[in-house]
Amino acid sequence: xxxxxxxxxxxxxAPIIILIIGYAISILGMALTPGLDDQGNLWYMSFFxxxxxxxxxxxxxxxxxxxxxxxxxxxxxxLFTIYLTVISWFYSxxxxxxLVQDPTFRxxxxxxxxxxxxxRVPDTxxxxxxxxxxxxxxxxxxxxxxxxxxxxxxxxxIIQTLPLEDFKLVIPGIRGDAxxxxxxxxxGLQHPKCAAVIAxxxxxxxxxxxxxxxxxxxxxxxxxxxxxxEEYESNMFSFGTDFVINPFDTFANIFAMAMHSPSLHLxxxxxxxxxxxxxxxxxxxxxxxxxxxxxxxxxxxLYQQLLNSDIQVTVIDPSEEKREQFLNRxxxxxxxFIIGTGFDAHTLTVAGVGHAVGLISGTDNDSNxxxxxxxxxxxxxxxxxxxxxxxxxxxxxxxxxxxxIVMQPSEIIARKIRSLLVSPLMIxxxxxxxxxxxxxxNITISRILGVLGESVPNIWTLHVNHEEARALCKTLRLGRIxxxxxxxxxxxxxxxxxxxxxxxxxxxxxxxxMPSDDIALKSNDELLFCGTPGASRSMTWTxxxxxxxxxxMTYEETHDSTIWRKVTQFIKRKERRNxxxxxxxxxx
Amino acid sequence: MNREKxxxxxxxxxxxxxxxxxxxxxxxxPNHHNVYELFAVVxxxxxxxxxxxxxxxxxxxxxxxxxxxxxxxxxxxxxVWTYVVNIQGHEMTPEVMVTIISLSGGALIANFISxxxxxxxxxxxxx
Numbered sequence: 001x002x003x004x005x006x007x008x009x010x011x012x013x014a015p016i017i018i019l020i021i022g023y024a025i026s027i028l029g030m031a032l033t034p035g036l037d038d039q040g041n042l043w044y045m046s047f048f049x050x051x052x053x054x055x056x057x058x059x060x061x062x063x064x065x066x067x068x069x070x071x072x073x074x075x076x077x078x079l080f081t082i083y084l085t086v087i088s089w090f091y092s093x094x095x096x097x098x099l100v101q102d103p104t105f106r107x108x109x110x111x112x113x114x115x116x117x118x119x120r121v122p123d124t125x126x127x128x129x130x131x132x133x134x135x136x137x138x139x140x141x142x143x144x145x146x147x148x149x150x151x152x153x154x155x156x157x158i159i160q161t162l163p164l165e166d167f168k169l170v171i172p173g174i175r176g177d178a179x180x181x182x183x184x185x186x187x188g189l190q191h192p193k194c195a196a197v198i199a200x201x202x203x204x205x206x207x208x209x210x211x212x213x214x215x216x217x218x219x220x221x222x223x224x225x226x227x228x229x230e231e232y233e234s235n236m237f238s239f240g241t242d243f244v245i246n247p248f249d250t251f252a253n254i255f256a257m258a259m260h261s262p263s264l265h266l267x268x269x270x271x272x273x274x275x276x277x278x279x280x281x282x283x284x285x286x287x288x289x290x291x292x293x294x295x296x297x298x299x300x301x302l303y304q305q306l307l308n309s310d311i312q313v314t315v316i317d318p319s320e321e322k323r324e325q326f327l328n329r330x331x332x333x334x335x336x337f338i339i340g341t342g343f344d345a346h347t348l349t350v351a352g353v354g355h356a357v358g359l360i361s362g363t364d365n366d367s368n369x370x371x372x373x374x375x376x377x378x379x380x381x382x383x384x385x386x387x388x389x390x391x392x393x394x395x396x397x398x399x400x401x402x403x404x405i406v407m408q409p410s411e412i413i414a415r416k417i418r419s420l421l422v423s424p425l426m427i428x429x430x431x432x433x434x435x436x437x438x439x440x441x442n443i444t445i446s447r448i449l450g451v452l453g454e455s456v457p458n459i460w461t462l463h464v465n466h467e468e469a470r471a472l473c474k475t476l477r478l479g480r481i482x483x484x485x486x487x488x489x490x491x492x493x494x495x496x497x498x499x500x501x502x503x504x505x506x507x508x509x510x511x512x513x514m515p516s517d518d519i520a521l522k523s524n525d526e527l528l529f530c531g532t533p534g535a536s537r538s539m540t541w542t543x544x545x546x547x548x549x550x551x552x553m554t555y556e557e558t559h560d561s562t563i564w565r566k567v568t569q570f571i572k573r574k575e576r577r578n579x580x581x582x583x584x585x586x587x588x
Numbered sequence: 589m590n591r592e593k594x595x596x597x598x599x600x601x602x603x604x605x606x607x608x609x610x611x612x613x614x615x616x617x618p619n620h621h622n623v624y625e626l627f628a629v630v631x632x633x634x635x636x637x638x639x640x641x642x643x644x645x646x647x648x649x650x651x652x653x654x655x656x657x658x659x660x661x662x663x664x665x666x667x668v669w670t671y672v673v674n675i676q677g678h679e680m681t682p683e684v685m686v687t688i689i690s691l692s693g694g695a696l697i698a699n700f701i702s703x704x705x706x707x708x709x710x711x712x713x714x715x
Contacts, residue, residue: 006642010642012641013642017639024627028624049674
């Protein structure tokens with residue numbers, strides 16, 4: 001028995017018993033009270049008559065005095081019956097209504113509903129803990145790629161509005177404290193369909209707790225954690241958390257990428273973006289003097305990257321302590337540290353904003369950051385500006401400043417997790433791409449632009465195995481050769497190409513970037529593609545439908561039904577017999 | 589002493605005793621079986637069943653099942669009675685009485701099992 005039915009039954013005991021007793025007393029009394037029949041004889045209602053009478057009286061239907069007019073004795077009992085049964089009904093109805101409004105009951109109903117939603121998820125789901133900005137961005141990107149997600153969030157209001165939001169898939173949400181193991185289990189942590197847990201709350205401590213709980217209760221699943229503080233990060237890794245994502249480190253790395261190779265950065269941006277949004281433009285970071293306002297986790301991370309590239313930097317921060325530490329380190333000797341806030345023109349001028357090429361406004365306060373950007377732009381309109389954006393609702397303001405790069409922690413984390421979850425090959429691809437020279441990235445970019453046009457491509461992987469590529473595997477087993485290029489042919493019109501590009505081939509742990517079209521496929525190969533959603537669908541046809549594959553490879557038509565096969569064999573044999581001898585080799 | 593337990597046991601045992609009271613007597617003699625007693629058995633059984641609602645334990649499930657069996661048997665008996673006497677309009681005959689009593693005999697066994705289960709549960713709690 002489920003909790004809900006059990007709760008209803010338990011709550012309904014008293015009202016039902018009161019109804020039974022009320023009815024029993026009324027019926028018994030009715031059967032015992034003397035009356036007169038139409039001939040004036042003494043007459044008692046049978047239990048059947050009494051039950052009938054009480055039933056229509058108690059429900060206030062009131063058919064009247066059936067079968068004979070009642071005697072006064074019966075009428076007085078009927079009076080009593082009316083009050084007794086009608087009051088019992090009112091009491092029971094009141095109880096039912098109060099049960100429906102009961103918070104425990106509603107909670108039980110919600111949990112029940114949530115569990116049914118989880119059961120309806122067709123394959124696997126990803127449990128997102130915390131539905132703040134990061135969780136929201138993640139959920140929308142994952143559902144966009146048809147990955148099911150489940151949300152646990154402490155704020156009841158967010159959970160209430162969850163069904164109203166416009167996601168591509170239904171996202172079951174439950175209110176609960178993610179740091180409480182019980183609540184995590186209710187949210188589906190131990191469910192066989194749960195593939196990964198993402199701890200995306202804003203508190204490192206809660207994320208740590210979630211990671212520990214998940215690893216202890218379900219060691220097989222992938223755990224991804226958001227973390228902003230280094231101690232927590234190493235703690236999370238210590239018990240086997242699969243990925244820990246620090247938005248500041250991640251951004252610093254992306255920034256370094258943009259600095260060293262704008263085209264590689266662009267490639268990264270395109271391949272990890274939200275599909276079907278517009279492609280971004282490349283950013284070019286100039287060499288020269290840089291100013292960093294705010295020397296927190298963000299500023300420090302970027303400072304390290306600038307330092308690594310031997311760029312002269314001036315730091316502005318109000319903390320004396322940080323200045324001491326900064327100046328004590330020998331590698332910092334070439335650079336200045338100015339005490340100040342950065343949003344006044346004086347400090348900025350002293351820091352040399354007039355001749356600087358770039359400015360990083362990296363305080364943890366959005367108003368300060370905006371103010372810094374405005375002031376600096378006034379002094380030097382050509383500045384390259386990197387802005388740290390803390391609160392989602394300030395998005396419009398930051399886009400109005402036209403900062404060259406805006407760093408939004410939740411967006412950074414969401415992007416990183418997305419690329420982790422969408423395809424493990426994607427990470428391998430990006431890592432390998434980092435070691436390529438800029439020309440390689442330029443060629444790749446122009447190829448993507450040429451084939452796919454204006455919007456962010458979809459990413460998908462193909463495992464050459466029986467589940468994902470039935471027809472292909474069958475054909476390969478026959479010893480026929482199918483090349484990468486064949487997969488890119490349109491199964492409707494084999495002369496045309498589908499809008500897809502193979503990014504990487506993985507064979508026996510070896511990775512090959514941008515495999516050329518003439519590479520022959522082998523079974524158990526893994527391929528990473530980017531392309532339009534339509535291309536992905538077309539490719540599924542080629543992979544799984546033997547007729548489409550035959551058409552592409554210009555093989556002879558095969559037939560599914562035995563009779564047809566026999567008929568074609570017969571015809572072929574006949575043709576062969578009639579044909580001159582020398583032509584026989586050409587057949588097939 | 590737990591008042592809920594007293595009420596619970598009271599109704600279960602009352603269901604058994606009333607059922608027995610209705611059941612005893614010559615099986616085909618309408619004079620030995622009182623219609624008011626049958627009414628009382630039905631009502632008490634209904635209450636006993638409702639009291640068992642919402643218990644999620646294995647024992648609770650068994651108790652509820654036995655009560656439901658008893659109810660089905662007793663309802664069948666009452667419907668037979670009503671059908672013959674009120675709908676067809678015959679006098680009560682020994683043949684019909686036999687049917688009614690055998691049905692109530694089944695209910696008696698169900699109620700008996702119910703009480704045995706109650707005793708087992710109680711004695712288990714003692715240990």
